[in-house]
Amino acid sequence: xxxxxxxxxxxxxxxxxxxxxxxxxxxxxxxxxxxxxxxxxxxxxxxxxxxxxxxxxxxxxxxxxxxxxxxxxxxxxxxxxxxxxxxxxxxxxxxxxxxxxxxxxxxxxxxxxxxxxxxxxxxxxxxxxxxxxxxxxxxxxxxxxxxxxxxxxxxxxxxxxxxxxxxxxxxxxxxxxxxxxxxxxxxxxxxxxxxxxxxxxxxxxxxxxxxxxxxxxxxxxxxxxxxxxxxxxxxxxxxxxxxxxxxxxxxxxxxxxxxxxxxxxxxxxxxxxxxxxxxxxxxxxxxxxxxxxxxxxxxxxxxxxxxxxxxxxxxxxxxxxxxxxxxxxxxxxxxxxxxxxxxxxxxxxxxxxxxxxxxxxxxxxx
Numbered sequence: 048x049x050x051x052x053x054x055x056x057x058x059x060x061x062x063x064x065x066x067x068x069x070x071x072x073x074x075x076x077x078x079x080x081x082x083x084x085x086x087x088x089x090x091x092x093x094x095x096x097x098x099x100x101x102x103x104x105x106x107x108x109x110x111x112x113x114x115x116x117x118x119x120x121x122x123x124x125x126x127x128x129x130x131x132x133x134x135x136x137x138x139x140x141x142x143x144x145x146x147x148x149x150x151x152x153x154x155x156x157x158x159x160x161x162x163x164x165x166x167x168x169x170x171x172x173x174x175x176x177x178x179x180x181x182x183x184x185x186x187x188x189x190x191x192x193x194x195x196x197x198x199x200x201x202x203x204x205x206x207x208x209x210x211x212x213x214x215x216x217x218x219x220x221x222x223x224x225x226x227x228x229x230x231x232x233x234x235x236x237x238x239x240x241x242x243x244x245x246x247x248x249x250x251x252x253x254x255x256x257x258x259x260x261x262x263x264x265x266x267x268x269x270x271x272x273x274x275x276x277x278x279x280x281x282x283x284x285x286x287x288x289x290x291x292x293x294x295x296x297x298x299x300x301x302x303x304x305x306x307x308x309x310x311x312x313x314x315x316x317x318x319x320x321x322x323x324x325x326x327x328x329x330x331x332x333x334x335x336x337x338x339x340x341x342x343x344x345x346x347x348x349x350x351x352x353x354x355x356x357x358x359x360x361x362x363x364x365x366x367x368x369x370x371x372x373x374x375x376x377x378x379x380x381x382x383x384x385x386x387x388x389x390x391x392x393x394x395x396x397x398x399x400x401x402x403x404x405x406x407x408x409x410x411x412x413x
Contacts, residue, residue, distance in 0.1 A: 066385040069393040070391075072396070086155070093158050107168075114199075115205065116239075127383060160177070161187060161356060165276050184290060186290055187292075188321065190297050196273075205242055206269075207261065250338070286325055292321060295317070307342060310346050314347055329352075334357055361405075382395060
């Protein structure tokens with residue numbers, strides 16, 4: 048067990064000091080200076096990724112029905128949009144491509160907002176806010192799951208782990224048993240780090256194997272969230288009101304861990320699904336979970352997409368980076384809140400630049 052899990056108070060102190068450092072970084076002017084330098088050197092595009100926007104009193108939050116690191120509270124989302132409008136020009140991918148063609152030396156910082164997976168609550172809590180402020184957004188859909196009762200395995204795992212009291216003596220969970228045994232000893236409010244470790248552990252497993260393990264773990268005790276994903280009528284309504292759509296494969300599979308035949312189907316047929324349903328050209332793609340391989344990149348190019356988003360964090364330098372592996376930063380309440388649990392522009396700014404620094408260092412050592 049890690050030191051942080053053994054001594055939970057250390058996590059609280061870590062967040063406290065990070066909040067202080069973030070405050071100093073933001074209000075000293077270093078954040079503005081960093082953005083100015085990025086703009087001067089051509090690093091002028093950030094892409095943010097969201098999954099779910101929910102009110103603070105949502106049963107999904109109260110009952111731990113879905114993975115917490117994919118959720119932004121609606122009040123935080125509204126304040127984040129005000130922050131972004133202050134520092135960036137918010138646009139769509141198509142608009143950004145047009146701007147860069149028209150302007151030789153781009154002097155603005157651009158921000159693109161994306162949503163993955165097609166959660167139905169987007170229509171109720173995110174889109175009304177975005178539409179009222181005329182902010183463009185792209186939603187990436189796993190086409191074979193839209194309009195079904197499908198529940199994503201990470202949401203099922205999070206819910207079960209938050210309610211798990213003990214493991215049976217004879218139960219074996221294919222290598223996950225040690226982590227699960229640690230988890231049941233930890234108080235519920237402190238379980239999230241171990242759940243994230245479990246999710247990472249399962250990432251490369253075949254989906255059928257993960258589903259079977261979850262069935263055993265749940266033992267019939269499923270969460271009660273219904274109609275998690277939007278249906279095609281809702282997708283069409285959103286399209287008519289201005290939402291852009293892109294492909295997120297058909298079944299949200301890890302593209303780095305499937306056969307070549309399945310890869311071609313997931314990438315190419317999902318585009319066909321969307322174009323048939325929406326009667327418009329679909330040219331943007333998002334890698335599920337950010338996972339891809341050289342073969343997956345080749346499949347995306349071959350399928351005729353113009354852009355593809357990864358989950359590699361950082362600020363994009365469009366002139367130097369491939370348009371089929373655009374950097375994109377996941378946003379959730381943990382990236383927006385200070386140690387008091389309140390929205391903090393300083394915390395978001397600090398986490399954004401911290402992710403960009405990590406991306407640059409990773410590129411240098413590769």
